[in-house]
Amino acid sequence: MSKLLVRTARSFVWLWAASNVFLFAWIAFTSLKDSREVFDSPLNLPASPRWGNYESAWTVSQMGEGFLNSVAIVAAASVTTIALAAPAAYMLGRRDTRTAGPLTTFFAVGMGIPLQAVIIPIFVLTQKVSLMFSDTFGWWDDRISLYVIYVAMSLPFSIFLLTGFFRTLPPEMEEAAALDGAGGLRTFAKIMLPLAQPGLITALILTVVSLWNETLLALMLIVENDKYTLPQALLGLYQTMQYTSNWGGLFAGVVIVVLPIIIIYTWLGSRIMEGMTVGAGK
Amino acid sequence: MTDNIASGGAATAAQTARSSRRSAPSKQVGALSRQRSKLYWPFIAPALVVYLALFFGPALAGFWISFQSWRGSGDQMQFVGTRNYVRLWNDTAFMTAFGNSMKILVICGVVIFVLAFLISAVLREMRFRKGLQALLFLPYIISPIAIGVGLGLxxxxxxxxxxxxxxxGLSSLAKPWLSPDRLFATILIGIVWVTTGFYVMLLMAGADRIPGYFYEDSQLAGANKFQQWWYVTLPLSWDVIAISAVLWVINSLKIFEFVYAFTGTTDAPPEQARTVPIYQFVMTMGGRNPAYQMGYGSAMGVVMVALVVVLVVLVRRVMRREAVTY
Known part of the structure; x- marks a missing residue:
């Protein structure tokens, strides 16, 4: 009886994993088909791969612009997040001052506050900033607002992750550096940061992945087509697809959104999974 | 195997090192801590300022706005007391959205945890376990918009x-899965599919920390697989299970993109399929002609925070056990 259950459960796991592979393969193949093939022979390989789907998604549907916007915003925001989080986490993790404990908790509270409690004031605030800059300098770019907000919303988790990480580093190195007369800044930059590199990279990847997929804030803060992030551009393409029914082109768009994450995942997957379980391990 | 597993031991080691340092303070180490305390605030301040100004501050402002009638910048704020909250209570559309959010929390929650327990229990001893685990987890880090478009076709x-x-030959099972009154059930299944892998991974990480000799002992005592899971795995990874439950509460209530993507082609998802985050978006900045009911939307945000707090406290209380040390 128990054996049967285990066997059923195992086949279930295999089936699940296999259908995930199948789905992603199906998306990839569909992205190379023309509209008639998509419905007439949904399971067949594309008769002749239509790479033109990608071309049209990239240029006509502005996925290309979206891609560049996303890369720039996500890269800048992730790097800034880690640059702000690392020194703070270093101090919070390695010093037992009276404020360190409460501050660590205070940052962690941010992980429990849903975005919905924050977006309305943020929307109004960014509107005001944009208006002010346009009035005084005649220029503002909403992508800057999005970038700054992305940093703020990524900080709590990064600080939480890195504080735990800095806590685990052995204190001897730091003490040795102090004995050798290195200043606090130097010790941090030359000794602690290199030691913390695995943690920093994990925090960076997790930030990149979550910001790459973020859509709500982008929908709110970015209005003009040419400034859309990638998920926004995909939604735009989905909308026009209602009239053109160019499913192949739409799925090319899906692949453009998904592929970078899959590449990062196959390359650094174990790190992503480790990083995401850290919170639960404590 | 993982950082966090190593960190348990390393943290205690660091702690002992720290206390021994305190008991024998040498002059140089004193200099180290002096150096560090000089840099303490400069290191923390930038992150703290950004967090305060652009995350925590806005959350407080949202609380304030929830007592106002306000259409956003340019409009005069008008204090209305708790009227927004009373309106939420009487708004059937909000109640539907709230009910849907709770359905996601409870129905998906139960299914996801049952599946995750089952899968993590059998996955431990399967071949290609790492690869299978990675494949189950994959949908969790894919853009929900992309998944919505894919499932749409x-x-x-x-x-x-x-x-x-x-x-x-199962034509009777073929259904219009995306029709307004079936859409939400489809979304529930979709959420289970996307999310289960993450919790499998958490539970596996918890179970991996359990030393192997517990299993050997229980095997010698004649326990079968289920008994092993019940008497060893479950109690010894209870902490991780409790934290996973808290994470699910926090994450499930704010699901927005996944629901939005299923209906991304129209202005707004049909009322039967809305969750609180979707309804908030519809009532504030969403759609072709945004309603900009900022006070009303903020009240929804406050309700969500209150719900998270209550549920997290509840989960922690219910799941509190004597800590099993090993």
């Missing part, structure tokens, strides 16, 4: 799924 009335069902 898969579940189209004439899409692959229905064609497949008809092909194997």
């Amino acid at each position: 898969l579940l189209d009335p004439n899409g692959l799924f229905n064609t497949g069902l008809r092909g194997i």
Whole structure:
């Protein structure tokens, strides 16, 4: 009886994993088909791969612009997040001052506050900033607002992750550096940061992945087509697809959104999974 | 194997090192801590300022706005007391959205945790376990918008799924999966599919920390697989399970993109399929002609925070146990 259950459960796991592979393969193949093939022979390989789907998604549907916007915003925001989080986490993790404990908790509270409690004031605030800059300098770019907000919303988790990480580093190195007369800044930059590199990279990847997929804030803060992030551009393409029914082109768009994450995942997957379980391990 | 597993031991080691340092303070180490305390605030301040100004501050402002009638910048704020909250209570559309959010929390929650327990229990001893785990986890880090678009075609009335069902003679099961009154059930299944892998991974990480000799001992005592899971795995990874439950509460209530993507082609998802985050978006910045009911939307945000707090406290209380140390 128990054996049967285990066997059923195992086949279930295999089936699940296999259908995930199948789905992603199906998306990839569909992205190379023309509209008639998509419905007439949904399971067949594309008769002749239509790479033109990608071309049209990239240029006509502005996925290309979206891609560049996303890369720039996500890269800048992730790097800034880690640059702000690392020194703070270093101090919070390695010093037992009276404020360190409460501050660590205070940052962690941010992980429990849903975005919905924050977006309305943020929307109004960014509107005001944009208006002010346009009035005084005649220029503002909403992508800057999005970038700054992305940093703020990524900080709590990064600080939480890195504080735990800095806590685990052995204190001897730091003490040795102090004995050798290195200043606090130097010790941090030359000794602690290199030691913390695995943690920093994990925090960076997790930030990149979550910001790459973020859509709500982008929908709110970015209005003009040419400034859309990638998920926004995909939604735009989905909308026009209602009239053109160019499913192949739409799925090319899906692949453009998904592929970078899959590449990062196959390359650094174990790190992503480790990083995401850290919170639960404590 | 993982950082966090190593960190348990390393943290205690660091602690002992720290206390020994305190008991024998040398002059140089004193200099180290002096140096560090000089840099303490400069290191923390930038992150703290950004967090305060652009995250925590706005959350407080949202609380304030929830007592106002306000259409956003340019409009005069008008204090209305708790009227927004009373309105939420009487708004059937909000109650539907709230009920849907709770359905996601409870129904998906139960299914996801049952599946995750089952899968993590059998996965431990399966071949290719790492690869299988990675494949189950993959949907969790894919853009929900992309997944929504993909499922949109898969579940189209004439899409692959229905064609497949008809092909194997199960035409009676072929349904319009995305029709307004069936959409939410489809979304529930979709959420389970996307999320389970993450919790499998968490539970596996918890179970991996359990030393192997517990299993050997219980095997010698004649325990079968289920008994092993019940008497060893479950109690010894209880902490991780409790934290996973808290994470699920926090994450499930704010699901927005996944629901939005299923209906990304229209202005707003049909009322039957809305969750609180979707309804908030619809009532504030969403749609072709945004309603900009900022006070009302903020009240929804406050309700969500209150719900998270209450549920997290509840989960922690219910799941509190004597800590099992090993």
